[in-house]
Amino acid sequence: MKRFTLRTGIRWKITIAIAAVGALITLALSLVVHSAARVSMLESARETQLDRVQYISRNAEAGRKPPMGAKLNDPELPQELRDKARSGRRGTYVQEKPRGLPEVWAAVPLGNGQVLSLHSQFRESANMMRDLDRALAIGSLAVVIGGSALGVLIGGQISRRLRQAAAAAGKVALGDPDVRVRDAVGGVVRDETDDLARAVDAMADALQQRLEAERRVTADIAHELRTPVTGLLTAAELLPPGRPTELVRDRAQAMRVLVEDVLEVARLDSASERAELQDVALGEFVARRVSALMPEASVRIVADEIVSTDPRRLERILGNLLANAGRYGKPPVQVDVEGRVVRVRDHGPGFPEALLREGPSRFRTGSTDRAGVGHGLGLTIAEGQARVLGARLTFRNVAGPGGTDREGAAAGAVAVLWLPEHAPTTTGSFPVIGVP
Known part of the structure; x- marks a missing residue:
């Protein structure tokens, strides 16, 4: 079964990696900030609600009627807060709603055994939380876009240097002895690409030296063989006619063709041949x-x-x-x-x-x-x-x-x-x- 492979450039791999890391970091920070802000606003709302109900309780004990919103012995008062108030303690309670905004309750006991309570929705703070969430979303998006742009720039530079190195290595493979990968890579910042280029240049130089040595040895041997083979062919012409003479001439001619072919291969290997168009x-x-x-x-x-x-x-x-x-x-x-x-x-x-x-x-x-x-x-x-x-x-x-x-x-x-x-x-x- 053939395995599916997705080919992408290093620029986009770096960009995707930076964007993914930036998105994860901004998401985590946004969640932390959102949670901390919500807790802080709820605590502030509970303290404000408690101060209000205490002020109302003093007026109620003086015989004044509680203002709208405050109730005595409210049946909707959460049981946990009711028990706390009847035990003679003041307190607050946040009642979460499955749908809608949470409600903040505050209750204090009165001297006559009654419980004064006040509750209101977490409306203003909720609006502030929405504004905060919107700001966090915009900031997170800006961070991801900025990180992606930075990834494109960094990855593009690395990708360009690698493409230049690959093109130079290709020219070296085609036999161009003057091309150096490190010169083709260039750049002000030095990184691992330069180490790779130096290694490729060193390998190319070593291979070039070996090939040049082999070519020189082959050419020298062929040149040295040309003279005795030519002499052998000349001497074969002087032999008397007969089957042995034909065999000697045939083998000598084959050797001569081989020597000429080896010399031609050596010339082609030297990359000095030029076409006459x-x-x-x-x-x-x-x-x-x-x-x-x-x-x-x-x-x-x-x-x-x-x-x-x-x-x-x-x-x-x-x-x-x-x-x-x-x-x-x-x-x-x-x-x-x-x-x-x-x-x-x-x-x-x-x-x-x-x-x-x-x-x-x-x-x-x-x-x-x-x-x-x-x-x-x-x-x-x-x-x-x-x-x-x-x-x-x-x-x-x-x-x-x-x-x-x-x-x-x-x-x-x-x-x-x-x-x-x-x-x-x-x-x-x-x-x-x-x-x-």
């Missing part, structure tokens, strides 16, 4: 090159388009794809041109799963279904040349009648070259296209 009609160019490289392959031009690219490198990519299809696939081999997209398909067992998952890798030829021979440099070179052109090279298998989950169920391999709309400049970067 020309405008070519892609459909016509592909048709001519395919007829020369693999006459038995069919070419279908769905839509032709003029592209700015390097013809030599494009021919190299096309040749390697056709060679891979002819060596590891099965006929017929079909080449389709549709705008800026070139597809090369064979009807063999398909690409190995490792290649589909990780991409081409040097000296890895895949499973025994498609490989067994070769050095795995053809597709590696094609991908490197596509990178110089600013293009993208993808690989997939065509599903057979039984699907692609079972061994041998693929009905062919498809390599797709996606040429860019804007070709790279002579410096290897891409032009900035302004919006009119």
Whole structure:
């Protein structure tokens, strides 16, 4: 069962966290303030009511009639307060109503055994409580909005720095040796983002040094092998005709091709290659090159388009794809041109799963279904040349009648070259296209 995941930016996570904490704090403070204010107002109302009933009791003992609101032996007097007054003590009582305002009672005993009581609703204080609640609600809302705005600012700064770090790391991954994540992050305030940037830069420098060392060793070995291989080929030409001579020439020629391929891979790894751009009609160019490289392959031009690219490198990519299809696939081999997209398909067992998952890798030829021979440099070179052109090279298998989950169920391999709309400049970067 697939687990549902919600993807949100760190800015909104921080904003939601600050807003939630602010709402909880303001709610707790509002409840405390509301409760304390209500208790204080009720105590004040009880004291006021008690003072009034004591003043009235003195007039009543002098023979004056109690004013309206005050009653002698009121039957509605709460029993608890009645018992307290009959015991000779004065007191107050707050009677809560299920609906409506609470009532504040005060009662005092008179000398003749009667009980004088007075009660009134908690009206004025209730109005003050409503005003207080309204002020607390407005203040709480202001705190939550202010906290959310602060969260957006803080989270936005952190999110922007992380996006800049991710963009810089992406450029480093594409092989740009001059980009440093810490410089891209920048900023006046130093935080954990700078620690992360320094760690990424240190890791990138270490990997770059290792890759450069491996590339240099590979290039040096290939250069050292070029001279003796050339001498071996020259010496093989002087051997007398025969089967042994053909075998020596064939193996020497294979070694020479391998050395040249290794040197080309080393040059592509150095990221110093630059495209020499020309405008070519892609459909016509592909048709001519395919007829020369693999006459038995069919070419279908769905839509032709003029592209700015390097013809030599494009021919190299096309040749390697056709060679891979002819060596590891099965006929017929079909080449389709549709705008800026070139597809090369064979009807063999398909690409190995490792290649589909990780991409081409040097000296890895895949499973025994498609490989067994070769050095795995053809597709590696094609991908490197596509990178110089600013293009993208993808690989997939065509599903057979039984699907692609079972061994041998693929009905062919498809390599797709996606040429860019804007070709790279002579410096290897891409032009900035302004919006009119």
